[in-house]
Amino acid sequence: MRTLRAGRATGMPEMELTPSDRLAPFWPLIPGIRWGTLTVGLVITAIRQVYELDVFIWGLVLLGYALWRTFRPLHYYDGRLWSIVAVLTEVALNVWAVVGTGYWSSPFIFCLLTAVMAAGFARGFAFAVRTALAVAFCVAVPHYVLTHNSATFNKLDTAQWTVELLLVALVAGYASRLFGEVEARRTLAVDRMSRLAEANALLFSLHRVAQTLPASLDLDDVLASTVSRLRDLIDFDTAAVLLRDDATSGWILGKAEGVRPELTLRDADLPPPLRAAAAGAGSILIADLSSGEGPGLGQLSRSGLYSPLRARDSLVGLIALEHQAPDHFGRRELGLFDGFVEPAALAIDNARWFGRLRTMGAEEERSRIARDIHDRIGQALAYLAFELDRITKRSRTELVHPELEQLRTDVRTVVTEVRETLYDLRTDVTDEHDMAETLDEFLKRVAERADLEITFRHSSTGRLPLVMERELWRIAQEAITNVERHANAAHLSVRWECDGQNAQLTVADDGEGFESGYAGRLDSYGLTGMRERADAVGARIDIDSAPERGTTVRCRLEAPA
The missing domain is CATH 3.30.450.40 (GAF domain)
Incomplete structure (x- = not known):
């Protein structure tokens, strides 16, 4: 069972790399040397005009082996038994061919160079030298045993070929070292590039996901x-x-x-x-x-x-x-x-x-509704109750018809205020009605019931998420209602700008104004609730006011950088 933990150095298994083929850098070279030495052997056979059966058979065997290795190159991987067996098989095959066709006089003697080179390329200096000495031993000893009483055994040939095989082994070992270092650097570079490519793909995927993470604040x-x-x-x-x-x-x-x-x-x-x-x-x-x-x-x-x-x-x-x-x-x-x-x-x-803030916002909304009912409906109903008591007492001794007519007018006014209050409470931005439409409708009703000159300008090229627009709408509604009820202003200016990412709301009046640092007035005008709503959606609200200079409320929402 395998358990991996992300972001921890301990317990994290290292990534296993595929073992490299140490003969891979020499694939073009080894078949070329093999075919070259075999061709030399066949040419020597033709020049000597020696058409013995064993020479013919071994020539076919070496030719077939060269063809096979052309399409199935020799491989060598450290730590794999079959790799060393394949190299030793090549060495043994060429030794048998040389021993079977005349020892040091064999036309295929140069094929031993291919075997020694392959051994050197595969395992370096030491193995190549041992292979060269083993080849010389395997050719010289049988030759000496069979011909030691004959003049055909030539010690000089044995010494000469042994030195040549050792020189080839040294060259192959040195080439293996050079190519090995180059291959190690190449493998390291390729591995780093693959890791960088993988990391880049991972970062791209995460960046794409981060861009599409929900902007909604609904859980x-x-x-x-x-x-x-x-x-x-x-x-x-x-x-x-x-x-x-x-x-x-x-x-x-x-x-x-x-x-x-x-x-x-x-x-x-x-x-x-x-x-x-x-x-x-x-x-x-x-x-x-x-x-x-x-x-x-x-x-x-x-x-x-x-x-x-x-x-x-x-x-x-x-x-x-x-x-x-x-x-x-x-x-x-x-x-x-x-x-x-x-x-x-x-x-x-x-x-x-945001859900918690919305819950607190609901409490604030209930408080606002209660305040609206108290300010507009509660006071009017208290006045009506007082007038009814007064008229009832006077009706016992005087005619009260004019007072009843006035009372009926007052009741109609109260009913109108109740309707306006309920309508204001139901007014909200929706998927069908954006901020500009809702503000325009609300300001028209304010203009009908209040003695205010109202200017409304808007520029909208996109919409914010609905939950954000609703919070900004409540801020606008509270600011406009404050002007209507408390500012004693002659002119109200409202401006709304939105591009789908950034938005700005401005509500300005020319009324009485107030000391902005007076906390009691801030609470009574609902400005604390406006700040909390702005904080809930990441907006910034600035309130600029001074006595007899009016009030300006600016609320800015900016997209994250």
Whole structure:
């Protein structure tokens, strides 16, 4: 069973490189020497006009071997027995051919040079020298034993060919060393290039995913997008995202595909790989879940990737990908997975925080609605109750018809205010109505009921995400309502600009203004809630006001650099 952890030096197995063929750099050279020495042997045979059967047979054998090795070159890999056997077979074949066709007088004597060179190219100086001495011994000893009482045994030939074989061995060994160093540098360069190419591909994939990570602040959208982006990167059968529940110190199922775990889990209920991920600092790859570190989330899962989701130095969740085939995930998938989880964790944490702020925003919205009802409807109803009491008392002694007519007019006014308040509360940006349309509609109603000269300018070439537009709309609504109720202004100017990435809202009046540092007035005008809404969407709000100089509210939202 193999377990890999991303981002750790300990316990991470080194990448095994394919052993290099030490004869590969000499492939064009060895067949050329083999054919050259064989051709020399055949030419010598023709010149001597010696057409003996053994010479003919060995010529055919060497010719067939040369043809075979032309299409199946000789290979040598360190540590592989068959490689050394192949080299020694070439040496033995040429020795037998020489011994069988006249020893040092054999027409194929030059073929021994090919065998010694091949041995030197394969294993260097020492092996080449030993091979040369062994060849000389295997040719000279049988020749001496069979002809030691004959004048045909020539010690000078033996010494001469032994020296020549040793010289060839030294040249081959030196060439092997030079080519070996060059090949080592080439292999290292190729390996580095392949690693750089792999790293570049990994970074490109992660960059592409980072660009498509959800900009939405809705948690369900973020979770669905996270799993979808992972599927674009990695093939899996099962996926699950668990969110940390700090209130219970347990886990809540955020998103799952291919498996149906419990909606809530305790630490003890987590599968062993997820418990290990929660306790660790990086991603974990388990190649075979059936070998002791399983089971996983899925009953049929046999391999998996697991990672903690950490953001702002805290554990916010866990993520798991599993497949039914063992060894399905490798080092590439582990690298992609480990590079993906950090931005995904940040996106999930942002969405959770925004959910909390939205909950607090709902409380603020309820407070605003209560304030609107109190300011506009509550006071009017209190006035109507007071007038009814007064008219009731006067009706006992006086005619009250004019007062009743006035009261009926006041009731109609209150009903109109109730309708306006409810209409304002229902007004919001939607997928069909953007910020500019909503502001224009709202300002027309304000102009009808307030003695204000209103100027509205807008320039929109794109839209923000809906949740952001809604927060900015509430800021605009609060600022405009403040002008309507508290500023005693004659003119209201509103400007909205948006290009889909950046936006600016400006609400300015020429009213009474206030001391911007007066905290009590800030709270009473709802400016604290406006700042909180701006912070929730990453906007900046500036409020410029002074007594008798009016107020300007500017809210700017800028795309991240």
